[in-house]
Amino acid sequence: MLDVFVGASNTITSMGFSTAEHVERIKANQIGIRIYPGGNLYPTPVPLSLIDSQGLLDLFRKCLNKTNPDLQLDSFTRSEMLHILSISDVLKNSGVNITDSRTLIILATLKGNMDLIGGKNRPPAIEPDRVYLWKWSEFLGSFFNSSNKPVVVSNACVSGLLAIIIGSRLIKAGKYDHVIAAGGDILTEFAVSGFQSFQSLSPNPCKPFDAARDGLSLGEGCGSILLSRHHSLCGIPEKIVVAGGSCTNDAHHISGPLRSGESFCVAIRRALEEASLDPPDIDYISAHGTGTDYYDETEAKALSLAGLERVPVNSFKGYFGHTLGAAGIIESALAIASMRNNKLFKSAGFENPGTSQPINILTDHAVKEVNHCLKTASGFGGCNTAVVFRKI
Amino acid sequence: MRTQADPFPSKMELLITRYVKLQDGRVWLNGIVEYVSELGSANELFRSVYRHYRTDYPKFFKMDNLCKLAFLSAEILLRGTDVLQKYPAEQIGIILENASSSLEYDQKHLESVRDRDKYFPSPSVFVYTIPNIMVAEIAIRHQMKGENAVFISEQFDPELIDHYVSELFRNQRVSCCLSGWVECYRDHYQSFLFIIEEKDKIKRCKGVQEYVTLNILNVERLFKGKPI
Numbered sequence: 249m250l251d252v253f254v255g256a257s258n259t260i261t262s263m264g265f266s267t268a269e270h271v272e273r274i275k276a277n278q279i280g281i282r283i284y285p286g287g288n289l290y291p292t293p294v295p296l297s298l299i300d301s302q303g304l305l306d307l308f309r310k311c312l313n314k315t316n317p318d319l320q321l322d323s324f325t326r327s328e329m330l331h332i333l334s335i336s337d338v339l340k341n342s343g344v345n346i347t348d349s350r351t352l353i354i355l356a357t358l359k360g361n362m363d364l365i366g367g368k369n370r371p372p373a374i375e376p377d378r379v380y381l382w383k384w385s386e387f388l389g390s391f392f393n394s395s396n397k398p399v400v401v402s403n404a405c406v407s408g409l410l411a412i413i414i415g416s417r418l419i420k421a422g423k424y425d426h427v428i429a430a431g432g433d434i435l436t437e438f439a440v441s442g443f444q445s446f447q448s449l450s451p452n453p454c455k456p457f458d459a460a461r462d463g464l465s466l467g468e469g470c471g472s473i474l475l476s477r478h479h480s481l482c483g484i485p486e487k488i489v490v491a492g493g494s495c496t497n498d499a500h501h502i503s504g505p506l507r508s509g510e511s512f513c514v515a516i517r518r519a520l521e522e523a524s525l526d527p528p529d530i531d532y533i534s535a536h537g538t539g540t541d542y543y544d545e546t547e548a549k550a551l552s553l554a555g556l557e558r559v560p561v562n563s564f565k566g567y568f569g570h571t572l573g574a575a576g577i578i579e580s581a582l583a584i585a586s587m588r589n590n591k592l593f594k595s596a597g598f599e600n601p602g603t604s605q606p607i608n609i610l611t612d613h614a615v616k617e618v619n620h621c622l623k624t625a626s627g628f629g630g631c632n633t634a635v636v637f638r639k640i
Numbered sequence: 641m642r643t644q645a646d647p648f649p650s651k652m653e654l655l656i657t658r659y660v661k662l663q664d665g666r667v668w669l670n671g672i673v674e675y676v677s678e679l680g681s682a683n684e685l686f687r688s689v690y691r692h693y694r695t696d697y698p699k700f701f702k703m704d705n706l707c708k709l710a711f712l713s714a715e716i717l718l719r720g721t722d723v724l725q726k727y728p729a730e731q732i733g734i735i736l737e738n739a740s741s742s743l744e745y746d747q748k749h750l751e752s753v754r755d756r757d758k759y760f761p762s763p764s765v766f767v768y769t770i771p772n773i774m775v776a777e778i779a780i781r782h783q784m785k786g787e788n789a790v791f792i793s794e795q796f797d798p799e800l801i802d803h804y805v806s807e808l809f810r811n812q813r814v815s816c817c818l819s820g821w822v823e824c825y826r827d828h829y830q831s832f833l834f835i836i837e838e839k840d841k842i843k844r845c846k847g848v849q850e851y852v853t854l855n856i857l858n859v860e861r862l863f864k865g866k867p868i
Contacts (some may be wrong), residue, residue, distance in 0.1 A: 364751040381741050382794040400792040403772045419805040441753040442766035497788045499779040503767045629776035
């Protein structure tokens with residue numbers, strides 16, 4: 249069986265511009281979610297995790313000067329800058345050539361250039377059709393001179409984790425040798441007002457799995473992770489592979505989970521089966537854990553149904569919120585950092601158990617040998633995903 | 641473009657056992673025109689198709705046009721087939737592509753929040769601002785619980801479908817897959833949906849010879865209405 253190795257990664261949120269910066273800040277118990285006063289993003293104060301705009305511009309300017317000094321800063325959107333920075337960081341830290349015909353970029357997003365929807369805020373140097381995800385991805389592909397047209401997956405909040413599964417499958421099928429799974433969403437009033445209309449947003453920084461949880465916090469984020477047949481090109485010394493993955497559908501409701509957790513559990517079981525593992529083999533779970541009442545309850549039930557109630561679990565959303573299309577990629581990158589260092593991070597925002605099925609939430613950072621990690625995600629449209637990473 | 645030998649040559653033969661197309665006011669089933677309408681707007685057409693096929697599913701009227709088109713295409717495609725009885729729900733996948741994502745409802749949602757004096761975002765609009773809701777609507781109606789994904793591509797990309805769906809079968813993630821293209825933005829609409837099954841799991845009966853082998857060229861030909 250062909251192995252798909254996980255390689256270098258990049259993470260951009262309010263907490264920094266690299267995966268290593270995130271690990272340092274999380275170790276120091278810092279949190280990136282702030283309460284923003286009412287303004288452009290929402291009429292009343294709302295907790296959000298937003299990427300530092302000046303920091304982004306400075307880093308992007310440097311990146312552009314090195315690679316394409318003749319291009320103007322204002323010909324890129326915020327989302328495009330984030331994706332270019334993120335993918336460039338992965339390329340810098342690995343041996344993969346993005347222009348190689350055996351390399352594919354997979355992009356995961358809900359809205360891509362969310363700020364171009366409606367067209368009123370469009371800067372003159374940006375063509376109107378970059379509001380289309382295919383055009384946005386074509387622009388990113390051509391920036392990197394990639395041989396293959398990037399594949400775009402837009403499957404709500406599981407998009408990022410699904411991109412990793414899709415990339416791994418396409419490599420296993422022999423279609424490509426390397427996949428850069430990247431994804432991200434910026435935040436505008438579009439997303440903030442939409443989630444608020446569902447009354448999904450907490451008035452405080454989110455508290456995944458906690459008894460007092462009352463909603464999610466939105467976070468801007470972008471992340472990239474390299475998948476490759478060749479460990480030597482991955483840019484990380486540890487050998488970590490995608491051992492299994494699955495995506496199921498509840499077939500129950502368009503905007504709420506099947507609360508028994510059955511369908512979510514099927515995705516978890518299938519990922520374990522593909523990895524030839526039993527539940528006690530899993531050392532750590534990086535959960536979706538948004539902080540909403542129903543979704544956290546459903547996920548706890550699914551983990552418990554799968555026999556994983558004793559495995560240490562955390563959600564990273566207490567640090568930098570729900571980063572939508574990027575969530576599965578960013579959280580996988582951090583889970584892999586835990587595997588590499590054998591260090592688990594506490595689940596920020598969690599104090600008291602608050603799900604009907606108790607699960608083993610990390611209340612402190614911990615040292616633990618992690619050979620098998622399960623990463624889960626679920627989202628609107630009833631989709632559930634699970635991936636198993638294995639250290640070999 | 642493949643330069644190396646495929647390390648996992650698939651021995652499994654996959655067939656397109658049924659296909660439907662909806663565009664320009666017409667419905668084709670397995671390449672034969674079944675319904676023609678002169679109605680101009682997408683909305684009017686979808687209602688008339690709904691009535692023509694005597695559909696009874698009140699949730700249809702709450703859907704955005706993209707979901708209506710996906711729903712109707714799946715409805716026509718699955719009627720009279722035994723795939724829902726033949727395969728376990730968890731083994732039926734839905735893998736779709738489109739170009740405009742959910743742009744029409746994205747714009748509609750933004751309109752509802754742009755003006756602070758007329759600020760009323762609605763969850764029933766916002767929920768349709770993600771394209772995989774069309775997968776959910778089909779999944780809920782027909783109880784399909786397997787692998788699902790929505791890919792965005794400027795034009796229908798038969799290569800991606802062939803590669804990805806073949807791998808899902810090879811990996812035993814699906815035993816049956818509903819796949820294709822569902823694109824709708826304002827009055828421009830086009831759908832092409834098909835059912836993929838394994839040749840070995842189809843009972844030999846009349847009409848088997850009409851099934852089409854799943855490959856990029858064949859999918860392209862069916863999409864364009866050309867003979868195989």
